[in-house]
Amino acid sequence: MSDKAILEIDGEKYEFPLVRGTENEVAIDVKALRGATNGVITLDPGYKNTGSCQSAITFLDGEKGILRYRGYAIEELAEKADFLEVAYLLIFGELPNKEQLEKFHADIKSHSVVDDDVKKIIDAFPKSAHPMGVLSSLTSALTAFNPSSVNVDSEEEMYNAIVRILGKFPVLVAWTMRKKRGLPLEYGDDNLGYVENVLKMMFKSPNHDYVQNEVLVNALDKLLILHADHEQNCSTSTVRITGSSHAGLFVSLSAGISALWGPLHGGANQAVLEMLEAIKEDGGDTKKYMAKAKDKNDPFRLMGFGHRVYKNFDPRAKIIKVAADEVLSDLGVEDPILDIAKGLEKEALEDQYFVDRKLYPNVDFYSGIIYRAMGIPVEMFTVMFALGRLPGWIAQWREMRLRKEPIGRPRQLYTGETLRSFTPIEKR
């Protein structure tokens, strides 16, 4: 393949370099396009064909259903690593040795207390508040209590902000759920592992000891790994572009949480469960919902299906589907919703509409079934997605800042009114 692309406009030819990635992906570098062509730009709503950056963190191949974090296959990491190891890998680029992991965890634990005044902020929310709105607000509010984490330019300052948010975020996640349940806002236990501590903070009852359940620990650890990063998805791109103005890490993450909340993105895991519940209420009538999903006049979409990049199976969905069976049987949970999900998947995979559009189950299709079996309320499902995605967001923000990337500021094609004069109100 040549090393340049040629564009012809009105008989004039322009050359642009081709840039090749380590996985042989090819991009046309159009940095010089507008200047060379006296103002011509590209147009690509939703950025379906446009790369925003070069990145060394996550590689995914949507046609082949491949997902790798820093070169390691997701299947291997989900089976052999734990979430904190994967967080370290994503953020710093290499799997940690024993000492590095112990120091990383110790530094995180040294920041696992949240200023007590944050409880006053939580108390101001109504119990009916959606946990994603609470979490986004609290994450941004952390800036007020940790001013040294705002303007971080050196790697050391970034490291301190990173371990600070990795320590405090699980507390905010737990307090967000406990607020809804009317439970006291307590801390975890620094003697526990990262995921064990999350579960204890979420589920500890005030009047008896919390007993760890290895099935839940392993299931949550795996789910968090599977959600940890996914290259330039909507929320990660939001974190990067927010951070590109040199806004602090915490507020960049808060912006990412807000983007993730949308039902077309991370909010889909909650929408999947609500859809499956509705189908169950409807007597399991999956055909009615398949018809709605295909009806162009009906805004309903089959939640948990389809993906911007994966035009084959989402490798995470495959792993989560197996885990759902294991967790439910280990917990002795019979959940008819799982059977409805499997029936719906089978139907969709044989339906021409879905086959033609290469719509397969994505990460959100089965994850909610596990969260529900773990006793996590459905409104907290996307919060759990955010907990998993936190290291990925951090890694992407850090990469963007260390590479000193320019502030993100897309162009547009103006299609509004051309110049016109002001008409006084008495003449309108």
Ligand code: SDX
């Ligand atoms: C996540 O980007 C990431 O990496 C995201 C994520 C991550 O880890 O960060 O993987 C997490 O967000 C997973 C996706 C969760 N969202 C859902 O499950 C919501 C349901 N899915 C869709 O809304 C949709 O598939 C998207 C948003 C995920 C992708 O939308 P695209 O790429 O913009 O595709 P599109 O809307 O252009 O759809 C192409 C066609 C259309 O039909 P036609 O106009 O060609 O006739 O497929 C149809 C769509 O109507 N279609 C669906 C459908 N998804 C796409 N039809 C019915 N049900 C669906 N779910």
